[in-house]
Amino acid sequence: MKSPQLVSGAVIVIVFVTVGAFAPLLASHHYDDQDLSLSLKPPAWAGGDLAHPLGTDEFGRDTLSRLIYGARISLLVGLFSVVVAGFMGISIGVLAGYRGGQLDALCMGVADVQYSFPYILLAIIITAFWGAGLVNVILALGLASWMTFARAARASTLSVREGEYVLAARALGAGSTRIMMRHVLPNIMAPLIVFTTFQLPSRILAEATLSFVGLGIQPPVPSWGNMLSQSRGYLLAQPWLVALPGLALTVVALGVNQLGDGLRDRLDPRMKDHAVAGQRGG
Amino acid sequence: MAALVVVLLIVFACLLATGDPVEMLVPPEATQADKAKIRHAYGLDRPVLYQFGAFVWRAAQGDFGRSFFSDRPALVLVLERLPASAELALASTLIAIVGGVPLGIVAAVKRATIVDQLVIGLALLGQSVASFWLALMLIFFFAVTLQWLPVSGRESWSSLVLPAFALSFWLLALLARLTRSEMLEVLTQDYIRTARAKGIGTGAILVRHALRNALIPLVTVTGVSLGWQLGGAVVIEAVFAWPGLGTTLLEAVLRRDYPVVLAGVAVLSALFIAINLAVDALYVYIDPRIRLGVS
Numbered sequence: 007m008k009s010p011q012l013v014s015g016a017v018i019v020i021v022f023v024t025v026g027a028f029a030p031l032l033a034s035h036h037y038d039d040q041d042l043s044l045s046l047k048p049p050a051w052a053g054g055d056l057a058h059p060l061g062t063d064e065f066g067r068d069t070l071s072r073l074i075y076g077a078r079i080s081l082l083v084g085l086f087s088v089v090v091a092g093f094m095g096i097s098i099g100v101l102a103g104y105r106g107g108q109l110d111a112l113c114m115g116v117a118d119v120q121y122s123f124p125y126i127l128l129a130i131i132i133t134a135f136w137g138a139g140l141v142n143v144i145l146a147l148g149l150a151s152w153m154t155f156a157r158a159a160r161a162s163t164l165s166v167r168e169g170e171y172v173l174a175a176r177a178l179g180a181g182s183t184r185i186m187m188r189h190v191l192p193n194i195m196a197p198l199i200v201f202t203t204f205q206l207p208s209r210i211l212a213e214a215t216l217s218f219v220g221l222g223i224q225p226p227v228p229s230w231g232n233m234l235s236q237s238r239g240y241l242l243a244q245p246w247l248v249a250l251p252g253l254a255l256t257v258v259a260l261g262v263n264q265l266g267d268g269l270r271d272r273l274d275p276r277m278k279d280h281a282v283a284g285q286r287g288g
Numbered sequence: 289m290a291a292l293v294v295v296l297l298i299v300f301a302c303l304l305a306t307g308d309p310v311e312m313l314v315p316p317e318a319t320q321a322d323k324a325k326i327r328h329a330y331g332l333d334r335p336v337l338y339q340f341g342a343f344v345w346r347a348a349q350g351d352f353g354r355s356f357f358s359d360r361p362a363l364v365l366v367l368e369r370l371p372a373s374a375e376l377a378l379a380s381t382l383i384a385i386v387g388g389v390p391l392g393i394v395a396a397v398k399r400a401t402i403v404d405q406l407v408i409g410l411a412l413l414g415q416s417v418a419s420f421w422l423a424l425m426l427i428f429f430f431a432v433t434l435q436w437l438p439v440s441g442r443e444s445w446s447s448l449v450l451p452a453f454a455l456s457f458w459l460l461a462l463l464a465r466l467t468r469s470e471m472l473e474v475l476t477q478d479y480i481r482t483a484r485a486k487g488i489g490t491g492a493i494l495v496r497h498a499l500r501n502a503l504i505p506l507v508t509v510t511g512v513s514l515g516w517q518l519g520g521a522v523v524i525e526a527v528f529a530w531p532g533l534g535t536t537l538l539e540a541v542l543r544r545d546y547p548v549v550l551a552g553v554a555v556l557s558a559l560f561i562a563i564n565l566a567v568d569a570l571y572v573y574i575d576p577r578i579r580l581g582v583s
Contacts, residue, residue, distance in 0.1 A: 125520075130522065215523055241424060255418050256421070
């Protein structure tokens with residue numbers, strides 16, 4: 007049975023990934039092509055023209071082209087910050103869950119400590135420390151949120167640690183690293199994939215939040231967050247400039263959330279109807 | 289307590305690595321001697337571990353030092369802003385509970401109907417909207433276009449409506465989803481069937497029998513989120529010029545005002561730990577089996 011959520015989520019994600027990947031081919035203008043004589047043009051349906059279908063910003067830059075390039079940044083940061091957090095968190099979580107004892111207590115203690123602090127604030131502090139920019143934002147969001155993955159991976163590892171196939175591998179003399187890599191990880195991947203999908207929207211929103219406060223992607227490179235930050239002063243004069251990047255952000259986050267719900271129903275049907283949520287992003 | 293010291297150590301290390309705060313305090317024409325004098329006055333020329341040890345020792349006595357910029361005690365600056373943040377956090381959490389829990393119950397009772405689909409859709413939307421964008425849109429519609437509510441500030445109760453709603457939407461959506469999933473599980477239990485067989489009304493069954501048994505995860509999530517609403521509302525506070533802890537911390541981070549950042553982090557972490565303890569205590573009232581140690 008096809009899940010409508012899975013299909014609509016996948017379509018939205020594929021569309022945005024394609025748009026982001028082929029941004030230079032799809033955008034009619036470069037994101038920083040300025041023409042002050044065309045500044046603050048409304049979208050085509052609100053009195054603008056088709057040369058700039060979604061209007062222009064205060065520097066006369068084409069909004070649609072900037073949104074297209076912005077998709078690339080948002081998805082890139084979302085994906086790679088989840089990869090960084092996932093790699094760190096899953097490694098620590100599997101190790102803690104499999105080894106148990108003091109190592110487990112230490113790892114989970116550190117995770118609990120970090121939980122006691124809003125992660126967006128920690129990401130703000132880290133980006134203030136490293137400076138803004140693409141790589142730093144990815145690393146900051148990853149470092150600020152590894153513990154959610156660690157907890158999930160640890161819980162899953164605990165549930166398979168005493169499985170017969172693990173005991174059999176141990177009886178055959180397999181080392182801990184081999185057991186973790188070959189037997190534990192593949193068996194906890196399905197719930198972790200679902201979990202990871204749920205974390206993606208919050209990272210996309212978190213990047214927008216960081217860029218909105220000036221600590222994320224720096225202009226003139228467009229991200230939906232910094233587009234919102236730059237255009238908020240024109241809320242009265244040109245509300246579409248504020249509405250459109252936020253709409254793009256909402257639609258892509260909605261798509262990934264739907265994809266997560268659909269994947270959860272498909273890969274882990276016992277969890278159907280369960281509320282799974284990522285961290286708050288913005 | 290150990291958690292508090294570790295959080296402070298992490299933030300302290302981050303702050304030290306952000307660069308020299310003295311550079312932000314002095315005019316460009318300041319000489320090296322001027323800078324050295326200021327560094328010495330604030331103890332910034334001492335070894336890092338000494339600085340941290342001295343900080344923890346003073347902090348334990350309630351002294352977080354003075355702001356590099358306003359020269360006022362850092363803890364006082366933070367505590368002055370706390371009531372505004374607490375007001376916003378409590379109001380938004382209340383909106384989320386009052387809106388999210390009934391929506392979740394209705395969705396569970398009307399499972400697989402259009403009502404259920406609408407609630408699921410709303411919950412998905414709530415978890416996909418950036419709260420600062422929602423805030424800007426609310427300002428546009430309700431403050432600028434309709435002029436029903438103020439754009440920013442904290443002058444009257446009406447100033448609270450827009451920031452509280454913008455901050456609450458994510459939690460409202462999460463509570464709606466969580467209530468729905470917990471209620472779906474509880475509603476299939478034998479004691480619900482028994483209550484129905486005894487002729488108890490639907491409302492009483494839902495509130496007294498079902499919701500009470502679904503409360504623990506809801507209380508946990510609400511408790512954790514309250515901590516977030518207190519300290520993580522940085523951007524919402526900035527958008528509405530709300531004079532809370534978030535904006536103070538953001539400004540302090542950007543200006544490398546260490547004492548204020550560390551005082552803010554300590555206060556927030558202590559509050560978060562206190563909220564978690566309160567949530568643990570609340571479990572006992574919600575579910576007497578926890579007090580009696582019955583599994």
